[in-house]
Amino acid sequence: MNRLLTLAFFLLTTPLLAQFRYLPEKPLPGDVVSFTYTPRNTPLASETAISGIWVRYAAPSQMVASLPTTATAVQEGNAFVGEMKLPKPPLSGLLFTFQSKTNSALIDANNGHFYPLLVYTDGGKPQPHATGGQASVLVRTAYAAKLKVKSDWAWAVQQYERELAQNPQLRPQYWSDLIATQLRLQKPGAKATALNQIPAYLDSHTPTPDELTTAANLYDQLAEPARATAARERIRTVDPTGDAAQKARAEVVRKEADLAKKLSGFASFTQAFPASTYRGMLVSSVAEAYFKPGQFRDLVSFLAQQPLPATDPMLLHSFAGQMTDEGRGIPQAEWLAQRALTVLQQRPLPKKASPEQTAQRTSDIQNFRATLAYAFDQQDRFGAALATYKQAVAEPDASDPRTSERLWLCALRANRADSVLPYIEKVVRVGRLTPRLRSALRAYQAKKLGSEAKGETYVRDLLAPYRAERQAELAESFVNQPAPGFTLSTLSGNTVSLASLRGKVVMLDFWATWCGPCVASFPAVQQAAAYFKNDPNVVFLFVNTREGGPLSRVQSFMARQTSTFTVPLDRDQRVADSYGVLGIPTKVIIDPKGRVRYRSLGFSGNTDATAEELTLVIEALKNLQ
Template identity: 50%
Template sequence: MNRYLTPCLFLLSVTAALAQLRFTPDRPKIDGVVSFTYTPTGPLIGETDIQAVFLRYGSPAQMRLSQSETAPAVPTGSAFVGTIKIPFKEVAGLLVAFQSRNNPALIDHNNAHFYPILLHSKTGAVLPHAVGGQASVLMRTSFPYLLKVKPDWAWAVGQYEQEIARHPTTRPLYWADLVRAKLREGQQGQTRPDYRQTCLADIDAYLTSETANLTPADLRAAAELYTQLNEPQLAQKARDRISSVDHSSDAAQKARVAQIAAEPDLGKKRANFNDFVATLPRSPYRGVAVSAVAEAYFKADKLRELVEFMGAEADPETDPVLLLSFAHQLAKEGRGMPQADWLANRAIWAFGKRPVPPTNKQLAMERAGQIRAAQAVSAHALYEQNRYLPALNRYREIWTSTPPRQTDPTTNERIWLCAQKTSRADSVLPFMLTVVRANRTTASLRSSLRDWQTARLGGTRELATYQHNLALIEAADRRAVVMDKFTDEPAPPFTLMALNGRRVSLASLRGKVVVLDFWATWCEPCRASLPPKLQVRNSFRNVPSVQFLFVNTHETAAKAAVRAVAAKQIGASPVLLDPDRKMADAYGVKLLPSTILIDAQGRIRYRSAGYSDNAQATTDELQQAIEALNDGYR
């Protein structure tokens, strides 16, 4: 392939992928949420139950466990919609495929290239590793094999070359993988027969150009590549050069750790680790090496060896976040519960050993959340082993430090079962009532509580009175939860033309509660969110002090198309036109759909952005917020 064509082909492939997958925002950033709309193609045409299967990726050193995740996709017309949370750091993009839940063998992987979602910086530039990291998914993870995808090494070569061209400083991270990709490309017969000479020339070019900065990892990688190319003499020369590199330098230590991480053979990896800690026992990178070996044990499902290995390491070399991720994965998959409990407890211990500055409230909150997460995994592991009393005690540690509305309904169900199994239901009942008021229960939990209360109170009449009083408390508490989210900021004035030709201004609505819903015809999540919002609107149809306005913004379609969609889905409510986005920008709308409530005094009191597939929760929260404002909340 002509490498000069690669950027053009990349743009074409992304454009083709976007025909099936659209997402907002169009330039997503870290620590955000991506709302996607997927139109089924190929094997998924006609499927009614589809999920997104995705992998977050970054630099080669950050690929770590590289576990795939799933996100629900809700059918909306001929498409499916959903959301994916982007973590705060160590990620440059997402690769997404779509899979039938009814027939998992049916997968749309975009012709083996997956659907890319590239992350951007604050300035809107594509992040480093967003392109090269896609090839690393093929080279360094099991994601393609999980989805039965045969890697396209010619495509991977193009991705690596683009990354290095865009960000030359990443060349040391990618050069060896680029050569490996070219080698595999040649072995698959995807390129000219002289691929060996090309690979040899690339290795020599890198070693020559980076003579002053070579690391042991570079030379080990070169030796490995020479061996694969059947050049034993060149491989030995590369190994001989390793002794000339300063092993105690920061770069050399990093390189040795990278070599440990990259070694595919677990026995060799452990031997390399033992050699590393023997020669550099106080290396600041020992913890990274520990994590690399631990991950290898975990991936190989050698859980007892993992526990033995981690138990021998001192606290400074223990990464509690990694331990927690291991424990969480085991609990999620329902295997290795004794090891999951040990790992979770080890994580709790390690978190506790790491001091938090008294002035850093954000870190303190994050640490407390991490400890609660580890406690939850430990409790779940104990629960799955039928160790109900230790599980209940661990659960008690969680609920005493967690607001009821932040608890997990499934966890609350397990707590109640543990309480019943250990004859401690009376002592747990007060907590159960708080989670009932917070609407954090499952159907099974509510049924069990009703049965238990019926027997306890003496009959169904007493239970009915109890439930009526409890319902009043629940309604008040739900409104309080919504009111906690209220803001208080001036609403920018506006005057917009409506589809019916009339002008509508905020000033003309003074004294009313105004509900603004920002939407666009191309936005599938907007249209999917309309039914619950219209249900709320209809409940206020005869309330003159509440006015719904549907603001069409960020629009690409003609006015006639907007009119058709509005007539079919929105009906009689005013539809305002914001073609230049001035109103959306003035109100700080960053994501569609967005709902904003303005009180009778002309102040913004409530905001909601994005789409939730929990229609009932959307309806309840919006209803409560409007009722609170209409009742005169200040």
């Protein structure tokens, strides 16, 4: 730490000219640098533990590898000092930000300009990009965003202009970033200025394909499609067979809305560039153009002519999944699912695949097989369907409930239920089942055992360990608060009061017709209510609150429901306020003793999981009588 002591002595005997200083004053790449930061008059002035966070910068094309790194700083009097070894080239400088170790919200980023540490050449001059690279940190990295520092685009423009004044030969590396950053300022006339600057730069020399591609992208940003197309077309004259030309032509085909023209463009492109890396993108684009209007036969015919490596298995699987779910084009869905599975299985994993990557590949293959099995199933090809379902199912505790449901229903239709029953029972024991699977299994056992009651007992016995475990987990989150009393008129003209329901479990669902999540969660609550429909000790109240509109709207909504529900009207929101309802939907469950034991806000989007949770909570609270 001799360098730190020397630096500290230097600071004590020399007036501070800046809050951030470093030695040597003209460091070279690879040098060991000592730095000091003085937090006086900054948000960190009273902090005793500070870190320096820095990011390296160089030429714009090298910024992609710039990641924030932490430098340790030790308090020495009123300053913080540290020491670090500069990275090797390419390196033009570092930008520092200082942050409190105890409160990450406290940051000093020098008013959004950060603290630069410039790196020099052997001749004692700043490295090229020492100034412009600071702007590139804002434009080409997420450094400012990660630190929640507001970007100063006017400053970035100034840094670019200073760099080009010092090193005009670097304009090819900065011209487009400078124009794009000027546009971020949103000053009057910025678009007109940019539309002059772009052709002025391109006409100053023979542009490269990359420059023309960049110009086309700028024109796209400026909403000038004709100029963007002209720039891409110009690439053909500069480098008619290169990557940039291929990309430009592929982009034109991808954006073509007319299917006939898209097919013509695709044929022309593949003839000119049969081995292009952009072929896969275009195959997907044409495939989507066939899929959207439902031209499934033509879609299959087209894909059958394409090489497997140019096929996106995820896209084909998504097509097959939508088609089987909707019952459309099932023979073609089978072909797509089989094709997707073949491509995926032939696509190699990285040589050093992580456990997560390997697990994801296994999961994808199982999902693809499940879709293929469902396509077989819908064509009454039960043998192929059951064999493929069995390949698709995972361990019971990681199984997909929908696939398990389809497996069981397929086995029932094929009169082979006993062959999959052991697996289905394991699925039920770990709670991985849907309401339809539960109902179908109950009906199967009712017929086998002689009564619906025995069928229900069979399913409940299977579920008992899982439900007990889940109830224990939910009980840990139970609250225990007195439930405010209320008396409300209902939509049907009756009166309901909490006092009259003492001794019962009461579920309050606070909702309104205009509330999307409320309406979306209705099926889950209805499902739970149906479960307890024969239990007089469980009451569901759909408390309409915060409606803000005519009563007829509520009446119309409830008239469209398939079941009858008690709908208390909390027109003045007094009940909702007394229960601390911060937003809707809010669900509150009251135990038989009149205590609030459970509340939830919002809706997860999972109907079955929500219904199951409400059911488990209510059953647990019934036992508290």
